[in-house]
Amino acid sequence: MVLRLDCPHCGPRPADEWVYGEVPDPPDYLTEGDERDVDRGFMMSNTEGVKVERWFHAGGCRRWQTITRDTTIG
Amino acid sequence: MNEFIEAQVAFGWEDMRSSYDVVIVGGGGHGLSTAYHLATRHGITNVAVLERGYIGSGNSGRNTTIIRANYSIPEAVRFYQRSVDLYSRLEEETGRWIMHDRKGLLWLVHGVPGTRNERARSIVNQAFGADTVYVTPEEVGEICPEVDLNAGGGEYRVTGGSYSPHAATARHDRVVWALAEGAMKLGVHVHQRTSVTGLLKVGDRVTGVLTDRGPVAAGVVVSAVGGHVSTLAAMAGVRLPIRTHPLQAYVTNHYARSFRPIVASAEMGFYVSQTPRGEMLLGSRIDNQPSYSYRSSYEFLSYCSLPAVTLLPFLRNLTILRQWAGVCDMSVDMSPIMGYTGVEGFLVTTGWGTGGFKGIPAGGEQMAKLIATDRTPELIAPFSLDRFKQDRLMFDPGSTGTTH
């Protein structure tokens, strides 16, 4: 089964209709401005488990949605 | 297959020591190749490879086994050509048949921009040691008569391509077992069903690993865990420019004729080769969502098959037998990341993404050299993690396509 993301406007829609939006999340222990900038620009938590994400429903309502997902399942 | 090879190999399984000079986490191709080269090239044998499943159970046993050096940037061509060369000597070196088969690879394009790219690619390849040549549609037809040069009624007309005679395939589980055996014969330990659950630290320095079989001290810990790298690196306090995406593949029943080359079209979004059993093996792009799930999908079968039957109409008559997925460590610039992390005692080999099978021999050779000399070897210096801090990214159109 292909992954479906639940859109509040359009209902469950296949992942291929969506564009994933990486949300920068530099950890608190990075305190220096430069370090935080490099982290915001390139680094990712890449969470293995439950995670809150931003997705753009490009092939549907064309709005950004907040979606909670378990990356070990879907 | 694994049991069959396991019965033949010439080593015994050892008990785990409480301490090793080098602990490598992950018994995929890169972890095992690093261990193999530490032992064979540098005489460093107080080494353990810790694998939570069985060796080759990650991407190294799930890939479509394409070995090629036809990248588009000099640093990558040099590195992968080294790996191509080491692969072609691996059977002789290990005494194990890895079913290495130099098939040649046709990379097809369907329009002016693509044609220009393939001309540029062949020039860069030749300048840095790979034998890629530009080919005309007529030459494509001679190398692979199955290709419909007027594919899709002209929509995907083949306007040219590049041909890399060096490109090959090899049997993936034989590769990992040959490397494991070669390392273990010299005293390296490989512990399967051993999961690394944490890291031992003194201050910021990594001094060993915690496993489900107890703690193990280490002079240096190497992360070679494929798609799971961010989880392990986070334990060391290392942040990586990596996102994990599934990648799928499938095989058909056997095609009765010999289909010689590997054929790829990045523009159409698929690639294909024939296995030694005669099956046609197909792959395409990564799944859209970041994910650690090994689920495969019907959608993949359709978006991979449609362009495939358009370019190679004979595929229509075949039946899909099996499909599967792996989870790939995709780096921001699609190039691998090897070496120091900024945390003492903790090294990574990652970012292998959808294309790291071909890099197994050279990746392990260079990581072993780095560990033995405590210096980054020149061949992999461009692929260090600090390139992101230095804004020296290694984007390579040759690795971002769908051809792995």
Ligand SMILES: Cc1cc2nc3c(=O)[nH]c(=O)nc-3n(C[C@H](O)[C@H](O)[C@H](O)COP(=O)(O)OP(=O)(O)OC[C@H]3O[C@@H](n4cnc5c(N)ncnc54)[C@H](O)[C@@H]3O)c2cc1C
């Ligand atoms: C469908 C598909 C097709 C591909 N096609 C090609 C191709 O044609 N050509 C090519 O060059 N590349 C290809 N690749 C990419 C290639 O397979 C990988 O880049 C390569 O195998 C990576 O090897 P590795 O050793 O880094 O990782 P892996 O082989 O994934 O090994 C990592 C190992 O670490 C273990 N592990 C993870 N976490 C832990 C832990 N905490 N403790 C202990 N062990 C752990 C895992 O069980 C796994 O065995 C493909 C990949 C896929 C999925």
Ligand SMILES: [Zn+2]
């Ligand atoms: Zn919507």
